[in-house]
Each structure stands twice: as structure tokens, then as C-alpha cells.
Amino acid sequence: MSAQSALKTRHVSDQGTRKHDRILDAAEQIFADSGFDGAGMRQIAEAADVAQALIHYHFETKEGLLEAVVARRSNQINGERGRLLDALFEGERRPQLEDIIEALFRPTISVGHRPDQKRNSFTRLLVSMANSADKRSKKLAGEYYDGIALRFIDAIEKIVPGISRKDAVWVYMFAIGVGMSMMAPTGRPGRLSDGLCDDGDIEQMLSVIVPFVCAGIRGVVADATSKLELQTKTGRKNP
Amino acid sequence: MSAQSALKTRHVSDQGTRKHDRILDAAEQIFADSGFDGAGMRQIAEAADVAQALIHYHFETKEGLLEAVVARRSNQINGERGRLLDALFEGERRPQLEDIIEALFRPTISVGHRPDQKRNSFTRLLVSMANSADKRSKKLAGEYYDGIALRFIDAIEKIVPGISRKDAVWVYMFAIGVGMSMMAPTGRPGRLSDGLCDDGDIEQMLSVIVPFVCAGIRGVVADATSKLELQTKTGRKNP
DNA sequence: GTCTATAGTTCGATAGAC
């Protein structure tokens, strides 16, 4: 784009694209703070310092704006996740479960991270959408996250000996649930621990979350195996 | 209150209380479906079959209505959680970690459960509020859930040998995070597993979640212990 | 691409009768 702005006559989209992106930035933050329904187009326009009508020119509707916000970061994040996963499996050594869980969580918090915030806005937006039951959130979750989710489920199935497909899906869901508790900077851990826990410190959280999730996964397998053995011994088919 | 309705002349609040509760029921469901900002007072009034003004008479503002909705069920749920926790510790035998985690989760899904729904409305409302960063949700979470949370953290600390206070708080937060993934009936597990997993089947979910969380907790302790030993051996104070 | 101005709707809340 600096090549284009070198031609003085064509000032195509230097100013223009900046406004387009300013809108996305403002929307990301305000959607994250207030949720979809709580956010106002006027408010977003003011934060982006553009006319309200310009948002509709670029994104048509409020819903279109949300989708653009989600698409932009999701593609960054899930691209990075995919690359990390590929890298883990391309060597001759089998990756550890810990590496896979780390690859699951880290890109979400590192992509677009600004050190002046506890958490990037998009992370907070993701959390507020993730557990929503409305159709809008469901559609976006399916569209942008199901693909990569299946890749991680496959990876878990491949790396964890004896895990069933069903349990692999369950533990993936639980891992995401744990991740959510990390990504929403509610301040609650600090409050409940009299300051011992700091949910602004991502590295501290990751160093506890990864062992928790990995042990949880292995524990589910151990539990299923022991139940299966018990079943076989007693000869019952269904407990 | 049945003592009062026995006096025939005072018909204080039999019809009246029914409308009051119809409003709470309708609000609970609509808040759960649409979130606070997505829900409309008109919509709630219509669902409860009362005039919109009556809601303001009973609860003043929309925010007051939300608080009343939360207060009603939270007191039921956390009362039941407290009783289960007490019962576990009053015998001479020490409870298992599994019992504590079960006491943590089950009341939330069983209180107010109607068999015709996948999940009761309040559970869904809780999920949508739990990870919200807005002040309203923070205030309610602190007011109605911090007390019982501390009791569960204490219980974990007492039952799990070698766990630090800090880790006890972290794993409590993670457990809640996992619980959220169970309580929001998004349909995603079914989609990702081609129907193997059914997030409408609470018992199936609980039978995987409890081992996951308990193993996760024990894994965090094992990890912390091994790091501590490594530290002591190499003589470093901070890694 | 970007703006101003505004149409048309819906919102939360209140006044006042019964």
C-alpha cells in the first residue's frame, strides 16, 4: 500500500482504508464492552470519528459490521492456530498434549494484543459471544470456528492414547470453557483471592491452565477406561 | 403468608403475587434468550400478560427487574449448594473431591428445572452474565455468588492435599468455566461430533465433567509440586 | 467515499384514572 501512495495522483485508499479500519477498531471495542444490542451505531461512529452513514456504506447493517469485525480477527487467530498445529506435527517427534493446548489458547490472546490493555478487545468480544444462545452468535461460531475446532479435536484424538471420539469432543468443549474463564478479564480471581491471583497476567494464567486442561483430558480417559474394565468384569452392557 | 390468606377479608396478594411472579418468570426467560439489552420491557409485559407499567410498579427499573430475577434463583441455588456442602463435611468421613464438584454443579441445573426444556432459563441467563465485563453483571456476580464461591474454594483447599490458596482460586475459576460450557445449550457439541455428543443430556455431561475437573485440579497440584522440587534442587528462587 | 439531515421505529419510564 505504500507503493500505491507513492503515485501522487492515485490516492486510492490510504485515507479511505484508514476510516474503514477505524470503524472496525471502534466497533470491536464497543461490541466487546457493551455487547451487540448494547452497542449503538451512533456511539461507534463517534468513536471512529466518522459519519454514521459511512458505516452503513461499508458494512450495510449493524449485523454486517459485527460479522466484519469477527471475520477480521478470526482469520488472523485461526490462521496462526493452524500454523502452530501444522508445525507441531511436521517434525518426526510426536507433540505433547501440552503443546497442542498451548497452540489452542495462545493465538487468541496474542493476536492484536496491545500491552496497555489487560486483554485485547476482540478476546472480550469472543467471550461474550461464545456462550450466547442467539442465532447470530451461533452462526458466526459455526462459520469461523468449527473448522479449526475439528482440527484440534483430531489432534487430541491422535495424541491422547485411548480417547474416544466422543470424549475428544467433550474435552475440547471443556477446554474452550476454561479458556473463556481466562479471556474475560472480570477481576473476579483477584477479588476472591485477596489479590493473590491476577487475571491481567496472561502468562501466570496460562501456566496454570495448560496443566489443568491436560490433566483433565487424561483424567477423562482414565475414568472411561476404568469404567469400561469394571463393565467387562461384571459383564454388564449398560451401567 | 398462607396464614394471611386465611383471613378472608384480606386477600392481600394471592392474585397479586401471581402477577408479580409471572413477570419474574417471563423476564427470566426473555433475559436468557436475548440478554439484558436485547430484551424489551414491552416484550416481557406481553409474555407475562400484564401491562408494562406494572413491571415498573413492582421493580422500578429494568435493572431492578434483572436483579430481582437473579436474586430469586440465586438464593435457591446457593442455598442448596451450601446445604450439600454442609452435609458432605458433617459426617466423620472426609468427602471426596468428586462430591464437592458435584455439589458445585448440580444445584444450578436442577433448581427450577422443567423437563420440557434442555436447560432451565435461569441457567442460560447465568451463562450469558457470567463472562460479561459490564459493571451490572460484575455487581450481581459479586453480590450473589462470591460468598458461596469462597466456601467452595475453602472446601477445595481442605480436601486437596498440597494445594496453595492461589491455585485453589484458579481451579475454582476454571471449574466454573467448564460448568459454563455445560450450561449453555448451544448445540455445538452435537454439531462437532456428528451427533455423538448431546448437550441436552445433563447426566451424560456431568459424568464427563466431574472427572475432567477433578483430574484437572489434581494435575495443577502435581505440576506445582514438581516445579517446586525442581526449583529446590537447582537452588533457584524464581524461574 | 464521505457527509448532513431525517424518516420511521422502538425503547424505558411516567402520569393519572380506576
Add this chain to the structure above:
DNA sequence: GTCTATCGAACTATAGAC
């Protein structure tokens, strides 16, 4: 306690000039 009627503000979206 419960209703009808309505106020004023905020909302999303669009028309049309530049």
C-alpha cells in the same frame, strides 16, 4: 395493584448533496 395513554430519547437505516 393494575390499567391506558403518552412523553422524550435513542435507535437503525436511508435519501441525497458533494
